[in-house]
Amino acid sequence: MNILLASSEVFPFSKTGGLADMVGALARALADAGHETRVVTPLYRGIREKFPDLRKVDWYFHLPLGSQYVQAELWELDVAHGLKIYFIDQPGYFDRAGIYQENNFSYADNAERYIFFSKCLVHLAHYLEWRPDVVHVHDWQAALVPALILQEKNAGWGSAPPTCLTIHNLAYQGVFVDSAFALTNLPENYFNPDGAEFFGLLNCLKAGVAFADFITTVSPRYAREIATPEYGCGLDGILRRRQKDLTGILNGVDYQEWNTTKNPNLFKAYSAGRMAGKKHNKLELQKLVGLPADEFTPLFGTISRLAEQKGVDIQLGALAEMLNTNMQFVLLGSGSPEYERGYRDLARHFPGKVAVRFGYDETLAHRIEAGCDFFLMPSRFEPCGLNQMYSLRYGTIPIVRTTGGLDDSVIDWTQNPKLATGIKFSEYTPRALAKAIRKSLVLYRQPKLLNACRHNAMKADFSWRRAVHEYLDIYKRLQTSNP
Secondary structure, three states: OEEEEEOOOOOOOOOOOHHHHHHHHHHHHHHHOOOEEEEEEEOOOOHHHHOOOOEEEEEEEEEEEOOEEEEEEEEEEEEEOOEEEEEEEOHHHHOOOOOOEEOOEEOOOHHHHHHHHHHHHHHHHHHOOOOOOEEEEEOHHHOOHHHHHHHHHHOOOOOOOOEEEEEOOOOOOOEEOHHHHHHHOOOHHHOOOOOOEEOOEEEHHHHHHHHOOEEEEOOHHHHHHOOOOOOOOOOHHHHHHOHHHEEEOOOOEOOOOOOOOOOOOOOOOOEOOEOHHHHHHHHHHHHHHOOOOOOOOOEEEEEEEEOHHHOHHHHHHHHHHHOOOOOEEEEEEEEOHHHHHHHHHHHHHOOOOEEEEEOOOHHHHHHHHHHOOEEEEOOOOOOOOOHHHHHHHOOOEEEEEOOHHHHHHOOEOOOOOOOOOEEEEOOOOHHHHHHHHHHHHHHHOOHHHHHHHHHHHHHOOOEHHHHHHHHHHHHHHHHHHOO
């Protein structure tokens, strides 16, 4: 098949979170499975310098955006056999210090930026000599594509490809003032309660839900959760109406990138059969972040956006109680200034027990995953989550709340003691998380059980080989229903 993917971020070219990892890994897995795969993404600042093999394509965009026309250029990069990345080069929109925001403030013209990006994708899908059999778009930044393709199909594009939308996080919907709809140049009847309109505003993700031929989310449990008022973020009604065209596919992990044996980011290699290297990684991590190097003190870690969704509030409360015991904690993340202050205060109150690093550092992320004994992920909601799966491969026991992909990917002792890979808790309170941490401290003092859990975790298979076939089944179904 010819498969065209579109995402506002794609690893290793741009990244703010799991979206980039997922799209980059899915694209490689599709190509490895023998399918011609192309990805469209913006050319952000710094990409050209980091990837000098990029080449300019003899292709120019001159597309309407409301009453004006905007121009852009196209660049491309051959990544692997069967995989090509297209970059939309519009410096006014994408040559900026951040991807979506600067200094915690979203760019005021984000609607304009990503409506234009979506139009560029549709233009390519329509006019490239290479014709896609399916167009698969990700999150709100590309969610207007199904509506734009439907418009062109109604205008005479007889071979328009079917569309699939993946929702990575329903909480981010791309909601803008109603006047932003004019930038789409779509007919007015697309802006109604059954389409792109949301309480008088333009909702890009809702438009995708309304007009895509099929919708996926990034875990089976999250697909069920978002059709409920509790997790539906105001879109549960339209998602229930589209339920027959909605499914959840658990994300895979790129084990070429996240592995413990051939990884330049780690201090020392190790495996499920040879665990001595994990102790070495722990001691070196403790030194690196300024904690006392002690193999017998259990080390907990978190790598996260510091946002309410990630359970930061209950984690701060639980740690304030549990750090009075013999344990250490290391954080890598950034986000809410209030939450950053909370972790600074924690480090000040527990010197020698807490290390915090704000921002994102890919190498340090790997070292935290490898060096820690336990990984805390107490999310309020979690569409899929990848860090718990990285932790499993690294033999770092995840402590997770039973929501979304966390519930789908971790096995608790109460579910199956022989196959247990982690510790789960359900109630969203500091007390419940503290209880889960106490369970982990008990586990740490029982080396045989701890090693069995680590072995189970490292043998768990969340590779893309499994997930890619589920996506291919959807693509083929769409192709059959859209001859």
